[in-house]
Amino acid sequence: MSDLRALAARAAALRATLREANYRYYVLQDPELSDAEWDRLFHELKRLEETHPELRTPDSPTQRVGAPPQASFAAVRHPHPMLSLDNAFDLAGLEEFEARLKRVLATDEEIAYLAELKIDGLSINLLYEGGVLVWAATRGDGVTGEDVTFNVLGVPGLPQRLPEALPGGGRVPEVLEVRGELYLSRAEFRRINEERAAAGEPPFKNPRNAASGTIRQLDPRVSAGRKLQVFFYGVAEPRALGVRTQSELLDWLAAAGFRTNPLRARARGIAALEPLIARWTALRSTLDYEADGVVVKVDELALHDELGSTARAPRWAVAYKFPAEEVETTLLGVSLGVGRTGKITPVAELEPRLIEGTEVSRATLHNPGFIAALDLRVGDRVMVHKSGGIIPEVIRVLTEARTAELPPYVFPETCPACGEALIEDGANVRCVNLACPAQVLARLSHYASRGAMDIAGLSTKTLQKLLDKGLIRTIPDLYDLTPEQLTPLEGFGERSAQNLVAAIARSKTQPLERLLVALGLPHVGARTAQLLARAFGSLEALQAADTADLAALPEVGETTARAVHDALQQPALRALIGELRARGVGGGAAAPRSDRLKGLTFVLTGTLSEPRDRLKERLEALGARVASSVSKKTSFVVAGEDPGSKLDKARALGVPVLDEAGLAALLAARLGEEALALESS
């Protein structure tokens, strides 16, 4: 039983992590996990649920597609659900897929497949009635999508009206639901990012994000100015078209005016697809669009009906994902970054190349030992990949490609910013000069950043200007700036000077948790800062706490407790805090508590998808009371998996019981937008 409990807790934790990742990926379009990491966690959960079906919940990410539509668009209900695809990461995965097919179809005969490229864009569903386009919608959560009709009208190969008769005598059914993938070419992605850079806007991370951002433009002129493209690959009810196979379906779509990808191949048996997959893997980097795999579909449509779908994906198709891309480029130089703690990070300056959708011109070299182990020399040809799918890293030097005798790289002995001798610190080197201008700039920039004090308009560039002009030296100096000092600076006018001074002044009332992040306390990210702020309520109380007080908090380990305690005793930090407090920074209050759930009392029972303490804290932060026993006064009992006697008591007393989905619905109804923020907190 206790083993099962541990597995249930693991499954719940995986579900919570995946849900949060989905929200960041689909809604915020700002993923923190790499796709590879997401895939790994997803598969762990899937395996767990397969071996222990009793652990599966109806709202598990394995049973769901995408994320609900955003409120800024009209919602469209898909007449037939739009599904995702199951993945295979290697040939063994494809063979497993084939074995499953043969088992379900009870056949030994070779199955015919159609292989198509998996385009890395976003799916679109089109509804035609009487041959006329009625709407175009994003996938959303598979059931409901966002109406983006106006944004697709100019896309070539996306017909607004279908021909009455098709070559070969086919006809267009009265109602037709067509599915495809919208995407941006690599060249168009680069052009859009250049345009954004010129307008001072942040770049899109990759073509998929850019396509997704483009289709969700509320102003159709913006999307019209970007060259979206599309490949169509399916319809909701192909049999109504009189076609028998996926191959014939693609031909039908092409004949009706829908753009389809000419790259497709039919093969009998998975083994026969292997050479094709190898060829397409090599072809990938030469395409002018991003493809992240090969979709293998059972060709015979009659078999689709027989195989059916799960809640999340059809059983007759699988997406083989390409392995991580390794790209060859040239090392143009090595630059040294100085972090706010003085750590020196060597960075490879590379000839720019597109890797898995993002342009890479710099890659981490970690530390001097890493450079030495690679025997890296400026001018070398190197192989680069994205570590964990996100951080570019040099993995190999092509020593055989060295034509000239390149001198070995010698790691500097002094700080590039202040000239102070560098000190070895384990595998790293460090500049220990607290007044080092690069460290000062990094600390200021961290202080003003979005995750910390969030001071609008105080970019690193502006901070550099203020330092250069001698207007500031330390963080507290920011609060002494006047509009008159800023107005004469390049890029400032009277208005922008006033705005910046006002934004800096506003930051004084940022909640304590943000100030804790801004101070750069060791091991303190947003989550720990929140815990500390809620537990201690003021900087003074936190400074007075000893290591044991800190370690007693849930989720704060011994190491963090000691590091935070020691940092707060350091004279430099104490002086900084003193100066900030003297200027009225950090009024001492923890994050303002919302009272949206005021008057409600919850009792939590069973295994939930997040630690009970955490949910308790979240509910309390919204003004609710969380009690430990059920009484008539309890508003709701939230029951997770394996609930205890509290559930029985709730039933006996007639107290309403919510499962997690019910709680989410309640929160959404009560909080609207706030619920989303809560989900991601």
Ligand SMILES: NC(=O)c1ccc[n+]([C@@H]2O[C@H](COP(=O)([O-])OP(=O)(O)OC[C@H]3O[C@@H](n4cnc5c(N)ncnc54)[C@H](O)[C@@H]3O)[C@@H](O)[C@H]2O)c1
């Ligand atoms: N990094 C993160 O935090 C994070 C979070 C969520 C999802 N993800 C990534 O997204 C994936 C899951 O997302 P998904 O559900 O959007 O699925 P998916 O992108 O892996 O595959 C399904 C989609 O492929 C598309 N597709 C492209 N070409 C196709 C073709 N020829 N035929 C059929 N379909 C085709 C369809 O739009 C379909 O909806 C994960 O594998 C992961 O890589 C990452």
